[in-house]
Amino acid sequence: xxxxxxxxxxxxxxxxxxxxxxxxxxxxxxxxxxxxxxxxxxxxxxxxxxxxxxxxxxxxxxxxxxxxxxxxxxxxxxxxxxxxxxxxxxxxxxxxxxxxxxxxxxxxxxxxxxxxxxxxxxxxxxxxxxxxxxxxxxxxxxxxxxxxxxxxxxxxxxxxxxxxxxxxxxxxxxxxxxxxxxxxxxxxxxxxxxxxxxxxxxxxxxxxxxxxxxxxxx
Amino acid sequence: xxxxxxxxxxxxxxxxxxxxxxxxxxxxxxxxxxxxxxxxxxxxxxxxxxxxxxxxxxxxxxxxxxxxxxxxxxxxxxxxxxxxxxxxxxxxxxxxxxxxxxxxxxxxxxxxxxxxxxxxxxxxxxxxxxxxxxxxxxxxxxxxxxxxxxxxxxxxxxxxxxxxxxxxxxx
Numbered sequence: 001x002x003x004x005x006x007x008x009x010x011x012x013x014x015x016x017x018x019x020x021x022x023x024x025x026x027x028x029x030x031x032x033x034x035x036x037x038x039x040x041x042x043x044x045x046x047x048x049x050x051x052x053x054x055x056x057x058x059x060x061x062x063x064x065x066x067x068x069x070x071x072x073x074x075x076x077x078x079x080x081x082x083x084x085x086x087x088x089x090x091x092x093x094x095x096x097x098x099x100x101x102x103x104x105x106x107x108x109x110x111x112x113x114x115x116x117x118x119x120x121x122x123x124x125x126x127x128x129x130x131x132x133x134x135x136x137x138x139x140x141x142x143x144x145x146x147x148x149x150x151x152x153x154x155x156x157x158x159x160x161x162x163x164x165x166x167x168x169x170x171x172x173x174x175x176x177x178x179x180x181x182x183x184x185x186x187x188x189x190x191x192x193x194x195x196x197x198x199x200x201x202x203x204x205x206x207x208x209x210x211x212x213x214x215x216x217x218x
Numbered sequence: 219x220x221x222x223x224x225x226x227x228x229x230x231x232x233x234x235x236x237x238x239x240x241x242x243x244x245x246x247x248x249x250x251x252x253x254x255x256x257x258x259x260x261x262x263x264x265x266x267x268x269x270x271x272x273x274x275x276x277x278x279x280x281x282x283x284x285x286x287x288x289x290x291x292x293x294x295x296x297x298x299x300x301x302x303x304x305x306x307x308x309x310x311x312x313x314x315x316x317x318x319x320x321x322x323x324x325x326x327x328x329x330x331x332x333x334x335x336x337x338x339x340x341x342x343x344x345x346x347x348x349x350x351x352x353x354x355x356x357x358x359x360x361x362x363x364x365x366x367x368x369x370x371x372x373x374x375x376x377x378x379x380x381x382x383x384x385x386x387x388x389x
Contacts, residue, residue, distance in 0.1 A: 036289050040281045048279040058282060062289050069293050139275045147276070161238065162273050168240050183240065187231040194269045201268045 017081035025072045036065055049159045050093050060096055064089045087174045097152050146196035154189035
């Protein structure tokens with residue numbers, strides 16, 4: 001095994017996933033399977049939210065794992081393992097999104113209306129609509145549509161921040177951006193999301209206020 | 219509800235960063251002061267929080283049952299097969315040959331040094347060592363016989379002239 005610098009050794013001590021990846025690098029039997037098992041759910045979730053398609057997310061997740069395997073002998077632990085993994089995922093996903101856009105230049109992507117009426121109805125009058133599960137599914141679709149109104153970089157930053165709990169520095173490392181650039185990117189992304197879900201937010205806010213009023217009544 | 223986007227871009231960035239816990243203490247205090255005196259800023263912060271919470275409604279997709287298997291199969295296809303064992307065997311044979319050659323070379327150098335090193339260059343033993351060697355020379359020469367003696371007294375007795383005279387001097 002190649003010599004690892006002091007800081008890398010300290011990182012490896014703190015991050016068990018680095019130790020796992022070092023076992024993969026050493027071609028230890030079963031280590032790569034363990035890595036796939038450990039990360040597949042998180043990786044597929046991020047790629048699914050990013051691409052909006054389950055099959056495509058799995059294909060890309062496979063590509064990410066294959067790249068990890070091919071690069072194993074060159075692996076050096078310079079940051080958290082998940083940061084390295086999601087850097088690869090970011091590159092793979094951005095390439096796929098660009099190819100998708102090139103392949104369908106005339107596609108009219110209907111982001112769907114985020115009209116207030118159906119959502120209002122779901123929240124304000126739950127008895128008149130479909131079951132609660134159906135409501136959740138519909139709401140999930142609306143949120144996914146709102147996410148798709150963001151550009152690729154904004155979407156990636158939001159997903160890493162929200163679902164991978166990455167701070168701005170880690171997002172910057174994954175996406176090759178400064179902390180200030182991430183701050184600006186996430187600010188625009190949150191404003192865009194807020195605008196896309198504006199009507200629902202008003203309803204949600206109103207519903208919460210109503211709940212407070214009701215609970216305050218004697 | 220207030221306007222969706224505040225006029226001041228920097229303020230909005232700070233507000234979002236504050237909600238994300240990314241501001242240092244001083245900047246966080248400045249945002250908190252603004253929130254305490256500005257109801258529009260409070261409403262904006264609340265709307266941003268609600269928006270963020272809505273993302274929790276997104277489904278958490280599970281990998282398909284065959285994902286791990288399919289991925290490992292593709293990785294297995296990357297592993298070298300076929301002629302690789304032959305190549306490895308050849309490599310091992312070369313490594314063994316290299317070791318043998320190294321040992322032979324080291325032995326040759328050692329032999330050459332002993333055989334051809336000028337006597338004048340051999341390290342000279344200190345004088346005390348030479349004297350001790352001269353004194354013990356006869357013992358060293360006859361050590362094969364001494365091994366039959368049980369103790370030093372027996373040897374001294376052997377050396378007594380009354381027993382053997384001068385026919386075996388030195389014993």
